[in-house]
Structure formats: structure tokens, C-alpha cells
Amino acid sequence: MTTPAIEEVRAEEGVFEPVARSQWQLFRRRFFRHRGAIISMVVLILLAILCFGAGFIAPYANNQQDLLLGPVSPNAHHWLGTDELGRDQLTRLLYAGQLSLKIGFAVAIISTIVGTMIGAVAGYFGRAADQLLMRLTDLFLLVPAIAILALALEKFGHTDTVIILFLSLLFWMYVARIVRGDVLQLKEKEFIEAARASGASWLRIVVRHIIPNIIGPIMVNVTLGVATAIITESTLSFLGFGVQPPQTSWGNMLSDAEGYVGTSKSYLLYAPGIMILITVLCVNFIGDGLRDAFDPQSEKH
Amino acid sequence: MVAYILRRVLYSIPVILIAALILLWGVRETFDPCAQFRTSRGGQASVERCRKADHLDEPITSQYWSWLTKAVQGDLGQSERTNADVGSTIATAMWYTIQLIFWGVLLSALLAIALGVYSAVRQYSVGDYILTTLSFIGLAMPPFWFGLIAIQFLAVGPKNWFGLDRTIFGFVGLHNGDSTGFDLDYVRHLVLPVLTLTVQSIAEWSRFQRASMLDVMSADYVRTARAKGVRRRDVLVKHALRNALIPLVTVMALDIGGLFGGVIITEKIFAIPGMGRLFLDSLQQGDAPMLVAWTVVTAVFVVLFNLIADILYGVLDPRIRLA
Numbered sequence: 001m002t003t004p005a006i007e008e009v010r011a012e013e014g015v016f017e018p019v020a021r022s023q024w025q026l027f028r029r030r031f032f033r034h035r036g037a038i039i040s041m042v043v044l045i046l047l048a049i050l051c052f053g054a055g056f057i058a059p060y061a062n063n064q065q066d067l068l069l070g071p072v073s074p075n076a077h078h079w080l081g082t083d084e085l086g087r088d089q090l091t092r093l094l095y096a097g098q099l100s101l102k103i104g105f106a107v108a109i110i111s112t113i114v115g116t117m118i119g120a121v122a123g124y125f126g127r128a129a130d131q132l133l134m135r136l137t138d139l140f141l142l143v144p145a146i147a148i149l150a151l152a153l154e155k156f157g158h159t160d161t162v163i164i165l166f167l168s169l170l171f172w173m174y175v176a177r178i179v180r181g182d183v184l185q186l187k188e189k190e191f192i193e194a195a196r197a198s199g200a201s202w203l204r205i206v207v208r209h210i211i212p213n214i215i216g217p218i219m220v221n222v223t224l225g226v227a228t229a230i231i232t233e234s235t236l237s238f239l240g241f242g243v244q245p246p247q248t249s250w251g252n253m254l255s256d257a258e259g260y261v262g263t264s265k266s267y268l269l270y271a272p273g274i275m276i277l278i279t280v281l282c283v284n285f286i287g288d289g290l291r292d293a294f295d296p297q298s299e300k301h
Numbered sequence: 302m303v304a305y306i307l308r309r310v311l312y313s314i315p316v317i318l319i320a321a322l323i324l325l326w327g328v329r330e331t332f333d334p335c336a337q338f339r340t341s342r343g344g345q346a347s348v349e350r351c352r353k354a355d356h357l358d359e360p361i362t363s364q365y366w367s368w369l370t371k372a373v374q375g376d377l378g379q380s381e382r383t384n385a386d387v388g389s390t391i392a393t394a395m396w397y398t399i400q401l402i403f404w405g406v407l408l409s410a411l412l413a414i415a416l417g418v419y420s421a422v423r424q425y426s427v428g429d430y431i432l433t434t435l436s437f438i439g440l441a442m443p444p445f446w447f448g449l450i451a452i453q454f455l456a457v458g459p460k461n462w463f464g465l466d467r468t469i470f471g472f473v474g475l476h477n478g479d480s481t482g483f484d485l486d487y488v489r490h491l492v493l494p495v496l497t498l499t500v501q502s503i504a505e506w507s508r509f510q511r512a513s514m515l516d517v518m519s520a521d522y523v524r525t526a527r528a529k530g531v532r533r534r535d536v537l538v539k540h541a542l543r544n545a546l547i548p549l550v551t552v553m554a555l556d557i558g559g560l561f562g563g564v565i566i567t568e569k570i571f572a573i574p575g576m577g578r579l580f581l582d583s584l585q586q587g588d589a590p591m592l593v594a595w596t597v598v599t600a601v602f603v604v605l606f607n608l609i610a611d612i613l614y615g616v617l618d619p620r621i622r623l624a
Contacts, residue, residue: 135316142320142600146565147592148327150584155331231443235566238445239581254446258570261449262457269453273446280441 030293037289040282047279051097058091063246071265081267083256093271096248101279103164103233103249108225110168115175116218120206122176123183133180137173145170145232150241158244163236167229175221182214216294223287227280234276250276302615306608313604317597318369324596325368325589326361332587333357334381355381368593378590382583387594390579395598397475397575401498401567402560404491409499409506410553416503417510417549418542421518432507439504444563448497448570455493473572494571498563502556509552514545547617554610558603 021029032038050057059079066086074081080089122133152166186192187210195205211218234251236242238258243249250272257268335351351357356364371378377387420429456468471477471490480486517523518541526536561576568577576595583591615621 138313138316139319139323142317142596142603143323144562144580144596144599146562147324147580147584147596151327151331227441234443235445238443239565239569241584251443254443254449258449261452266453269449273443273450276443276446277438277441281437284437284441 026296027293030295031289034285034289034292036285037292040285040289043278044282044286047097047275047282048101051094051101054091054094054098058088058094060088060091062091062095063087063248064091071268073264073267080271081265083265083268089253089268089271092248092253093250093275096250096253096272097275099160099243099247099249100230100233100251100276103160103167104226104230104279104283106164107167107171107229108222110164111171111225112175112218112222114168115172115221116179116211118172119176119179120183120210123180124187124202124206124210126184130180133173133176137177140170140173146236146239146241149232149236150239153236153241158242158247160243160247163233163242167232171225171228175218175225178217178221179214182217183210186210186213216291219294220287220291223283223290226283227287230276230279230283302612306612309608309611310604317600317604320600321368321593321597322361322365325365325593328587328589328592329357329361329364332589334587334589368590372594372597377594380583380588380591382586382588382591387590390591391576391594391598394574394576394579397573398561398564398568398577400475400491401494401564401573401575402557405495405499405502405560406553406557408495409502412503413506413510414542414546414549416507418514418537418545420507420511421514421545422537424515436504436508439500442500444497444501445566445570447500448493448567451493451496452570472570475573494567494573497570498560498567501563502560505556506549506553510545510549513548514541517541517545520544547614550617551610551614554606554613558599558606561599561602 054062064087066082069082069086071084071086072078072082078088078090080093082088083092118133122129148170149163149166153162156162183206192205192209195209200208233242233249234254237249237251238255240255243252245252253272254269257266257272260266260268334355335348335357338347338351356367359367368378375388377391379385380387380390383390416432420432423429452472456470456472459465460468469489470492471486472493473490475487475490475494477486477490518537523536523540526540527533531540564575564577565580566577567573568575569581572578576599579591580595582588583595
């Protein structure tokens, strides 16, 4: 990644001086030019700080009930109101965010790492490994994912660890398919042949030569994974199969709020949904920015 | 072509059957349909009787085999939850779901094409930016939340604000008690569930249509047509749109199979007794015969629409040959 590229010619005191930039500098420049991605990055980091700093920031203790108070609409003491048990919604929202964000990022990272390794091996060796991967993907397109997740949670307990493991189990195949396709193309290239001729082992070729070349689609896929995982987790919790109290996620809060649609307590419905929306929007924009940044052609316009 | 279709069908059968096996195994590992007898007066004896009746005393492979031999003769067994015949329960539920999917696909196809073409023709206009923003939001929103918000703001909200005696759009079931068939009441009940089911498809398909329209609009034959003096409107409709629809049709066919997952959420929120509701009810109780049959039926639909996608692609674009 240190190949210097002659980026631009600058006229300085009449002398044309080519400026050399590394791949990483080029990448950074293109990424920072994508305004949506930068704003999203800032928003997402702020959101993460708020959620994971909930212990210091949140106005009340987590899950602290006030049964005498009951449900009150948003006011000066409870900015987002309280629920049936008198729990402060802002506090719950921040703590729930910890879980939703953790699940989103953990699933994306685990499934991308596993998917990249398996996809690279399948693409590199072809034949049996390749066939197996493709058939496995076909199979998991037909098995209802919600059923698998619900059964797994029922059997192994409704905890975040089980959700993370099983969501990763269902998601790695999509990454693997993309990586496999790219590896199939790359492995015919001369520089791979050169590496092989100079005696590099297959592991070295995959790790040092192939993966750095397909880091773009892989990173974009991480962002897609975060978005899908957060939405899937919230759906699962909304249906009642996901995390269970006392653990809280945004989907879980919406599941509680479902009964209040159209009543005077409908304020319970908005905040968690908006949080999911903002998070997924930001992640998608960052993905967009990464896609542009990894694409050398995007500099032109 | 016939050989291609045959090969694809034959190819999918083992995949569907393995999917069914995975589900049966998963349900049996997780749920015990005889749990209710453990605390009953009959004690151990009634548990044994129940286990025998459901063939739980046999290994999973032989349970699967007895399900399979019956299933190929058209007998999908009995529900362990309601004791009803699985085949006819699914047929009843399927009718509701097919209505939802039919109207959903129709609505989102028309909307997506209209919006996509508009965005492409007026690229970078205010309208295009608004539609782009909306589609980003549509894709980032969990569909179940959209459904709840839609009930709040389109059904209950207007009723309270304007003091109406009933909501404009229904949000429970597909009919009010006494009406049946295709009438105004049916339409009023369809609007919200169909929107909830398709909000993501509309967002996705319209983006797709915009991209493919832009692609086609910069093609040489479109420029040639314009240079010949064909009116812009005619070029857009007759030359550009027709070609820009090809990729969309394929994506649509692929996504229609996936809508069976979407109806799970929609039917729960709007209390529609279709396949989605059936799936949730069966999953909560670990009703193995129902879940296995559900998986097979929906898998057949997914495979079917994937096949249709491939065939359509070949038919619409003769340059692509299926082999």
C-alpha cells in the first residue's frame, strides 16, 4: 500500500513539482471529500459515546422503576417520558443502544472475517470447496432465518452472545460469495502467478496478495452487515424472540410500545425507531463514502 | 430451455429437502410437544403415549423419513398445535398472503418505475434529491416500525385530530365483520399492510430503476434516435424505458420470493391470518409439522421466482443464453 502515485502537478514559482501520495493518503482524501460520510461518522461516534457513556450521562439508573409515577409524557424531568413502570425512557434508550450497537458491529466484524477467509479459500482452491460454499448459500436462502434465530435463542438462552453468534452464522455466506467472486478473477493475474513462482505458500498469497486487493468490497460489506444486523435484531426482539428483559435493545423497547399505538402513550413509539433509523442511515452513508474512496475513478467528478 | 428449467428444478429439490430436515431437527431439539403431559395426572404413562403418537421416540432421520413418505403422497400431516390438517391450514393462510403480495408487487412496481424514471430524467433536480433522501430513509427504517408509525399517523391520528367516527384506513384484518370480496372496505384495509410490506421494495426498486434508466439514457442508440429527430418523449418511452425495465424485472422476481419473510411482520402488526401469522404461531409453540411444511411451501415459491427471474432475463434480453 506504499506505492507512490503522482497525484497532481502543482505550479509553484514556475516550477512544476509532482506531489507523491501513498494509497492511504489517496483513500483518505477521497473519503473526506464525501460530506455525507463524514457527517455520518461524527454522528455515529457521538451516538456511541452517548450510549456507552450512559453510566455517566443517563439522568436515572438503568431500569430504575417508579411505580407511583407510572407513565408520564415527555417533560422537563423525563425528556422522553416514562413507561408503564415509571422507567425513564431516555435512560433506557441509551442503555438499549449499547446492546443494539454492540450486536450490529460484532456481527458485522465476525461475519466479515469468517466470510472473507472462507470465500478466499473457496475461490482460491475452487472445485469441491467452491461447490460446497455455493450450495450452502443456496440452502440458507431457503431456510427461514427468523426460525433458525428464534429456535437458537430458545434453546441456548435469549442473550446477546447467542444473537451475535447466530446472526454471524447466517450472514458470513454473503461476504464469502462476494470475496469468492473477486478471488476467482484475481488469482489468474500475473502478480499472483509471480508470487507462486517465487515459492510463496497459498496462505501467504491469500493474506498478503489477494486480500489487500479486495479490501474495498470487504469494508463496504462491513457497513452493510452492521445495518442488516441492527435491523434483524430489532425485528427479532419486536417479534418477541430476541433479547429479553432485563436486557434491553431498541427493538425490545418498540415491542413494549406496540400496544400503545394510537393511545395517549404513543410517545413511547418514536425515540427507539428514530435511533435505529439514524444509526442505519449513518452506517449506509459511511458505506457509500468507503465505496467512493476505494474507487480510483471517483476522484474525477 | 426446457432442459435448463428441468435441471434447475431437479437441482433445487435436494436443497429444499435438506432445508426441511434442518428445520425439523431444530424444532425437535428445542421444543418438546409433550411437555404439557409432564405435569398432568397421567404422569409418565401419558408422556410416553404422547411421544409415541408424535413419533418422538424414533431418531430424527426416521421421523424425517416418515414425514417425507407421507408428504410425497400429498399428506403434510397434522398440526401439533391445533390438530388441524397442515395442508388445508396452509392453503387457507396462503390465500391472504397471496393477496398481500399481489397488491404489494403491483403497487411497488408501478410506483418504483414512475419514481425511478422521474429521478433519472430529472437527474440532480430538487425532486430527484427529495426522492433519493426518501429512499435512503425507506431502506434504513425497520419495516415493523414503519407499520406502527403508519397506524399512528394515517389511521388513528386523523381520527382523533378531526373527530371522525372511524379511521380512514383499517388496520385489523382485511375486512370489517360483514363485508366480503373486493369492495371499498377491502381497499381501506389493504393500504397500510401493503405499504408496510413494500416500503423497502419501493425504495430499492426505484433506486434500481433510476440507475438502469440513467445507464440506458447514455447509450449510443438513444443518442442516435435523438439525432434522427425522434421526439424526446418517444425516445424515453419507446427506446429507453423498455430497455431499462429488463434489469428491474429480474430484481423484482428475485425479491418477490423474499416477500414471504416480509409478511411475517406485516401480518403480525395488522392481524391478518396469513402465512406470516401461521409461521409465528407455529414457531412460538414449536409446531414441527406446520413449520416444516411452511418452509417447504415458501422455499418452492422462492425457487420458482428465482427461476422465473432467470428465464425472464433470457427472454427479454436475447443476448443472454441460458445453458
